[in-house]
Amino acid sequence: MDEVEVVVAHSERATLRVGDVFLKVDADQARVDTEVEAMSLAPVPTPEVLWRRPPVLAIAALPGTTLGRLGGPSTGAPAAWAAAGAAVRKLHDAPPPPWPGRAGRSAAALAAELDDECGLLVANGVLPAGLVARNRRVAEAALRPWTPAFTHGDLQIAHVFVDGGEVTGIIDWSEAGRGDALYDLATFTLGHQEHLADVVAGYGTDVDLDVIHAWWSLRSLLAVRWLVEHGFDPFAPGCEVDVLRSRM
Template sequence: MMADMDVNEVEVVVAHSERATLRVGDVFVKVDADQNRIDVEVEAMTTAPVPTPRILWRKPPALALAALPGSALGRLGEPSAASPAAWAAAGAAVRTLHDAPLPPWPGRSRDEFASRLADECEWLVAHDVLPAEVVTRNRRLAETALRPWTPVFIHGDLQVDHVFVAGDEVTGIVDWSEASRGDAHFDLAVLTLGHPEHLGDVVAGYGADVDHDLVRAWWSLRCLTNVRWLAEHGYGSPDGFPEVAVLRSQP
């Protein structure tokens, strides 16, 4: 969300059958077919105790947000140019969010995760996306994440490119439509997915006990349950997905 674009240029940031995000100058316009997601996003941004984009206006089905200064912490599948201190600052921001009062709406249950995990693993094997042994190995690992947890206020989709930094400071976190109550390790896993070299930096900034094995388990679960959605929404062949590379690399 850099502020250097010609105001006359329209950039399609994200576009698929469920939602689209357009950028015009320093304004981002999100159009979502599901107004519940927009409701959650607005409430989460107004209550989360971390920097978020300024809401300019809302007129269903659209939401306009001001650009954030700085640049994304990184991109999935690409090396991050951000400093270890910036990654640690991201961890500290996540801890602030997790220490906040719970949002009033629930998140996904362990049963919901388990059901989707089973369905997606079957799809991956049936469509020969990955060898059965890779799916089985990752499924066993993913299932260890589905233990009882104490819920916290989670972002719910804390991809590395949803965290913006300037230097070593977090300037804002975007895309709050999946915010809910959930497992703290889930946010930490999504943030560090594909960037295991920065897990230590994030945990240092987070400043609390973090089970690295649970983070790795959520890496497997996140990847196993995302591949089909990406394939069916026009993101290319699964062979090129960073998520598939993560699944192949998991021990």
Template sequence: MDEVEVVVAHRQRATLRVGDAFLKVDGDPAHADVELRAMAMAPIPTPQILWHEPPVLAIAAVPGAALGVLGEPSPASRQAWAAAGAALRRLHEAPLPPWPGRRLEDVAEQLDRECAWLLDTGVLPAEVVRRNREIAEAALRPRESVFIHGDLQLTHVFVDGDEVSGVIDWSEAAPGDAMFDLAILTLGHEERLDDLLAGYGTGDVDREVIRAWWSLRSLTASRWLIEHGFDPDAPGCEFDVLRARMQDP
């Protein structure tokens, strides 16, 4: 009997590992629907689907290891980061998914709401919240949409040696801003951005917008993390990302 490992569990969903299979349990069937459709469309390595019986989606483990985890130095090579950038470029150049992405108006409303919560609770100094709110403004501009992963955390990109072996967790995939994916993958690992761009290319990259998404993502994710038992104030995590922006020119 394989041991059951709880990978992540909170009120919205849980992921369990049983041997070489991951069982994703989600109360919202739309998440699995998007994930299945996105993986079928993505021109980059994705996990094998084993079976799907709502509310459970079973996928096979991908070989290799994640690029890293938030709060710790990435053990992956520069070549592996460049390979991740090249894979991301292929995704962004693929045909758009046929479902809608998030409206900028909704993102702006969420940003205002979460900044108000941060100021009201005092979990961060007011000047840190206000300065990052200013920086985040650059992300709230009209842009051409591309096929984005939508939640491209370090732990969602796996590499085997210097090659991408699989990208997991596609439930947020949609048309969106390419700079968002670049920002989420380098959140808390800003020193790896040049390695990532070595494979992605730099001709259409806007570093100001990437910095804006670092701020916006950290501001809007903090309350959810706190309420679901995570610590955005752990070393190298979201609060450190926000504090680092205070040193930007």
């Protein structure tokens, strides 16, 4: 009998694997609705939805492997990273869905959220003031107008599966919607900046690298405290705090 593997679990949602089936448990049905609809609209390979019985969504496992994970070694040849970049470009070129996604927050809203979070990080002694201030300045470049694109919203490398030089599927679409395309590219290369050139080559168009660097800082600043409070370790080698230190 297949064992039950806990892929990820925290107070908002949990994902279990049983054989070739992934079971996503999420009490927020609007988030699940977004995931299912986004997968149906995305012009890239996505998992097959096997069934849905709230609060559980069952999807089939994808062939291939991921290119690594944040805080771990990256895998795959440059061609695999370029193929991922090409798939992301195909997504971004598609008509954006009618709803805003995680990458679609306004510059004003992000600036306010970022300032509040930076204050808490320093006031609670989570991070040194100098580290926070330097990354807050770097993050400023992301707070600019952008053309809405079809964004994944949480495009971690663990969410993209490849086989050789081909993308076999992209998972976890609950944060998808209209948003800033460079947020996806930054999320995908977070902690693996050595592969940014390969991804951009596959993406096939000029991108503003300063904005990607800014998103690395912004995303990491907003994530650190949440990760600590939900049982994750952003201080692990190669993770969010190391990303922030690399900006120094």
